[in-house]
Amino acid sequence: MKVGDLVKAEHSEAIGLVVDIIQKKCWRTSERGAGVDWNKVEPEPHAVVLYSHNEGTVNIPIIDLEVTK
Numbered sequence: 001m002k003v004g005d006l007v008k009a010e011h012s013e014a015i016g017l018v019v020d021i022i023q024k025k026c027w028r029t030s031e032r033g034a035g036v037d038w039n040k041v042e043p044e045p046h047a048v049v050l051y052s053h054n055e056g057t058v059n060i061p062i063i064d065l066e067v068t069k
Contacts, residue, residue: 001047007065009049015068016049019057026061 001007005018023043027036045062 001045001062001065001067006068007047007049008068009060010064010066014051014053016051016058018047019050020048021062022046022048022059024059024061 001018001021003018003020006015007018008015022045024046025038025041025043026046027038027041032040046059047062047065048057049060049065050057
């Protein structure tokens with residue numbers, strides 16, 4: 001995945017444009033529970049995605065996105 005790609009999130013039909021790639025920590029409660037401890041997770045790549053229906057961008061873990069054609 002790279003800047004300029006069109007992407008779709010796992011549970012959405014909306015297509016967005018990747019405008020940047022950043023590193024952020026992500027706590028997945030389904031895997032780790034509700035008690036957040038940021039020292040137990042490492043940053044992972046997130047795409048900064050621009051959607052036409054949003055006023056700004058959203059940061060989404062790359063693992064949760066698929067590149068569309």
